[in-house]
Amino acid sequence: VAVCIPIDVETKQIMLVSSRSTPDQWILPKGGWESDETKERSAEREAWEEAGVVGEIVREIGIWNTFSKKRPDKAKLQFTVYELQVRQCHDVWPEQSFRRRQW
Template sequence: QVSVCIPVDREHGRVMLVSSRSRPNEWILPKGGWESDESKERSAEREAWEEAGVLGQITRQVGVWIKPSKKHAPRIKSRFSVYELEVRETRDVWPEQS
């Protein structure tokens, strides 16, 4: 189970993506698993903060994407719950900054 965040900055008309040291030429959306004491929506907000330095609020669920297992079809390998986040603030320093 994975929460995915689409950070939307309406003020500047952009969607915010992140990159990583391991894949510097790829742009991705903040994502990750959720803790037992948090909702999927809260997890998406947390991932945006930890991975991109973005603070905001979930406005809606965009959808669910299922990734099937290649070895054990038709089993599901991962379930991605995708949320739109309205960006309220960006920070210059954040927890998983490269």
Template sequence: LFFVFLFFKKILLITSHRDKSSWIFPGGGVEPNESTIDAAHRELYEEAGVKGRILRELGIFENLERKHRTTVFTVYVEEEYDDWDDKRLINRQRHWYKLKDAASLLRIYKPSQLNFLEQFISTSPNHINLLHQMSS
């Protein structure tokens, strides 16, 4: 379960819990008896210290080799907190990046998540403007 965040034309990335120099999308697993929507809201706060409105399900991405399925949501962030679980526990950081900078970081640190960003761009109503932001 992973998320793509768009907020004033910027993308939210967080540091990886394994490598603090790596930037990735927030995400996590679904607990027993929890919906993917509820898990998304919980993980948003735990990992990134934000609350927001889920705009749409971007898609379900399957990795047949690893027998893993990832549901990706686009989220409009409405609240940011200065203090949150992962910041306190593991000193996790968050940062808003321009689209092209987020793409560059994902290409380096988490290429599989770059697919989510590309899917977001290609299915957005203003995808031409977003493609321009990626290249400029």
């Protein structure tokens, strides 16, 4: 799973989005990657789709290993976390009808 931490370069604030399954929880944009993309590209795509922000991945922050709480087999999950310097925050984005966002 690729995780994105979108950071406003000027204010140093982080953009969070509401969870689709639990709308009162604030989370970071994240998701799986397609077979034709890198994890970095996936993190950028998730930031656009879920939060409506566009920018540049500047570094990998780290890797977090855990187990699924939702799957009955408790499958192992690996989250790779990236820092994204936000260049644009759009008023219209793909998941705006499903999510809220907040700096």
